[in-house]
Amino acid sequence: MGIQGLLPLLKKIHSPVNVSKFEGCTVAIDAYCWLHKGAFACADKLALGEKTDVYVYYCMKYLEYMLKKNVKPIMVFDGCRLPSKKDVEKSRREKREIYRKKAAQMLREGKRAEARECLQRCIDISPEMALELMKTCRARGIDCIVAPYEADAQLAFLCKQGIAQAIITEDSDLLLFGSQRVIFKMDHFGNGVLIESERLNEVLGISEGYYTFDKFRYMCIMSGCDYLPSLPGIGLGKASKVFKLARQTDLKVLLKKFPSTYLKMSMSVPQEYIDNFIKADNTFLYQLVFNPLTRKLGPLNPYPPEINREELHYAGPYIPADKALQIALGNINIYTMQMFAHFDPDKYVPPKAAKKTSGSLHQLSIWNKLYRVRPKFVDKETEEATRPNLQGKEQNCASKLQRKSPRKRPVEESKDTNSDTELSGMYQSTSPLKEESANRCQPEDMSVLSPRRKRARLHLASSFPEESEESDPGMEAEDTSTPQKGSSEDRVNFMASLKEAVTVVSVNTLTSPDNASPKDKENCLQSPKRNKFAVLTGKRPRFDINAKKELKSRYFSSSSDKDTTKPCTPSSEEGSVQVNQQQNCKIKQNSPVTKTQLMSPESKVKLQSPVKKTKVGLQDKVKASPGSAFSWSKFKFTKQAEKQSPKVNSQFKQIVCNKPGTKNFIQKSLSSSELLLSSGDDVIIKDVSASQPKTSCHGNSSQDSQGVAACDHDLHSTCNSVCGSIDSFCLVDSQSSQDTKPSLPSLTSTYSDTKDSQSSQDTKQSLPSLTSTHSDNTEEESQISTTSVSSPALLRRSLGGVTKSACRVSGLSRGQKTKTNASKSKAPDMKQRSIKDLFSKFSHNRSVTQLSHSEKIVIKEEDEQAMTPSSDNKVLSTMGGVQRKLLT
DNA sequence: CGCAGGTGGAAAT
C-alpha cells in the first residue's frame, strides 16, 4: 500500500532513469509488484486454478532486459505476515473472496466483462506462483531471496549492506526503510523514475540543518502507513507541515500536542496512537531481515542499547535459524509453513552468464561462499553535485586529465602545471603524434570527467570563438572534425577564460543538478573526432538514458529560422523541461515561417488535447502511461540535425520506405506534404494541401536503429492526420535483434482526425461536434457524448481523454501490426478494414476508454454484435470457458 | 483556500 500521495509529493526529485544506469551493479527487485502485474494478464486462469505461466514470462521480460544491460537482478519475495499486518491481510483476503463470489455471480448472470473485472480484483499471489518464478529465475542465473517478513525491509537491507545498489519497486514504503536509490514505475525497457533518499529534504522544505531522515519517516507514518492509520484529517500535507515547523526533539511530546501547536486543530491525541506510532517507527527501523551472506536473521538496523528486542515482536518474531534459511531460499511455503521445494544454494550452479563480465566476486550468486559485496556504488553525477566547490581550483582539472592517460602523463605530472601557458600547452596539439594521442585520449577523458568539468569545457567552447556554440546553436557537436585550431596566443587567452569558466561553472553547478546523461558519455567515447570542448551543450534531464533524443524543443525549427531562436546559454540552469517549453513558445512567436505553420511537439499535442493542455509538457510525456509500450515520451526530438535536414530526410524516407508496404504511404505523404521539420532522428511532415496541419510523422531513425519498423500504411490511409513515432526502445539493435521478441511493437502511431485539431483549438466548438459525431454510433457512444455535454466535469474527462485516446488507438494499431506484417502481401484483411472503418467513424474526439482492445476483439469475433450496446459483447472469447467452469 | 478522502479508470494480453 505504501504512503498515500507520497510519490506525487516527491515529484520534484523524480528523475527519469534507465536501469542500464546500474550497469555492472546489482539491483534488488520487489518481485511481488511484477508478479501482481503479470497475474493480471491471466487472472481468469489463476482464479480457476488453471496452470499458466504467463505471469512468469511477464516477469522474465523485465529480467531479460536487465541481464542484457549487464545489471544483476536479485528477486526479493514477500515472506511471512507481520503480526501488525495480519488484520490488513485478513481484510484483503476477505475482499478477494467477495470478489471471487461476485465474479461467479456475474458469470451466472452472463455479465462476463464484469466477471473478468472481479476476477482481476481477486488475484492473490500464492507461494506456488512465487516458487514457479524462482525456479525460472534460477535457471537463468538470477538470485532469489524470500524475506522473513516484508520484502520491503529485505530490499532495504540488501541496499544498506551494499549487496544491491538500487531497488525496483512500486511501493513508496521503500523510501521509509531508508533505501538510497529506488526506481519506481519501471517499464519493460528499463525506464522508470529514480528517487534518491538524499534528495528528500529538497521536497520537504525543512530548512538545512534541521532535516533528518527520521523526520521524513515520522512524517510518512503520521500521514498514515501500513502499520498505523492516520488520525482523521491528517494527511501528508499536514504531517509535513508539522515536521517543517517542529523543533521539538522528543517525539512523544511532539506527538502529544502537534495538532494544537502546529496545525491549529483542536484534537486530542490518544496515548494509544502515540504508542502505536512508536511501534510503527520501530517496525520500519528494526524489522527482521535475512542476511544471505551470514545466513542469519537480524534487524534491518542494529538495535540501539535502549531497545529491548523482546519487545519488538511486532517487527517480526524471530524464527529458528534453519527455518529462516529455508524460508529465505524459498523452500518453505509461507502460507502452510511446509517444505515445498528443496533448493540447495551450495549445490547451485548458475548457468554461464551470456555476457562474460569482469568476473568480479559481486557478480557471483549471493549464496555463493565466495560472493563479496561490490565496492561502493558511486554515482558520478551525484558525487559531482555534492563535491566541494572547485572555485578557482583549475589545477584539479588538469590533474584529472593526467590520471586518465598514464602513458603520456608521467612527464607532465612532474611539472607544475599551474601557469596558464603550461595549462594551455596541454591543450596544444602541434605535432602529429600529439594530435593523435589527443584524439585518442580526449574522448576517454571526457567520459570520465565530472559533469562540472565537462561543463567547464563547454563554457570554454562558447568563449572560444572558433568553436563557439553561438555560431551554430543547433549543433550537437556530433562530429566537429577540427577541434584544435587556433594560434597559441588564442590558447593563452583561451586558458585565461578557463579560469573564469571553471569559476563560473563551479558556482553554477552548486545550484543545479547535473544533467548529463550516461549516454552522453558513451557518445563521447564513441566519437573520436569529437570536439572535446563542444560536447554536451545545453541542459538535459538527469540520468536520462535517452537524453540525446529528448533534448530539443527550442531547436525545433527549420534551419531557416534558426537565427530567430537563441540557444539557451549554458549558464541558464533551469530544468530542461521549462527551458524547452519556453523556447518553444519563442519559436512559435518569432518564427518567420508562419506560412508553413511550423508545429512544435507541444503545439501539436495541444491541438490534440485541448483540455489537458497545461498537462502535456515534456515532463508529462515522460511519465505518461508508464506500463504502456506507447507513451508520449516516445515523441522525442533532437536539436542536432538542423544542419543535416536533407540527409536525415532521405534517411527517414529510406528507412520507412524500406519496410514493405509503407512505401506508398510515405511517398504519398511526401508528395502532398511538405517536410516541415527534421531534427536528427525525427521528422515531421506537414500536409500543405490543407489549411490545418494534417500529417506529421516522427520517427526515431538514428544510425543505430536497424530494426526499424514502419508506419502501418493501411491505417494511415484512413486518417487525415498521423503522428507516428518509432519507439526508440523498441528499436532492435544489432546485438539484441535475435533475442528481442518480434511481437514487440517497433512503431506506435497516433491518429487524430483533422477535425479534431480544428475543434480542439476551441473547446466550445468541439462540444457540438462531439455529440453530432457520435450520435449515430453505438448507443454507448452516444450516451457518453450526451453525458459529456450535460456535465462539464464529464465533458472535461471525456475530452481530456483525447491525449490518451491517441495512445489507446496506437495500441490498436500495435495489435494489428503483427498481423499486418504477417500478411503483408495479401489483400487488406477484412477484420482490419472493419477496424479502420470503425475508427474512421469514431475518431473524432473520442474518449480513450471507448476504443479499447476488448472492442477490437469483439469486432474480430462478431462484427454484427459489436455495434449493439450489449456489454456482454465486450468479452474475450476465452471467457466462455471460464464461465462454464465457474458455473459448474 | 487547502487538504483529506472518495471515486472511477487503468493495469496485461
Add this chain to the structure above:
DNA sequence: TCCACCTGCG
C-alpha cells in the same frame, strides 16, 4: 494497486 480528479469539510 495507483493515479487523477472531484467534492466537501474545516
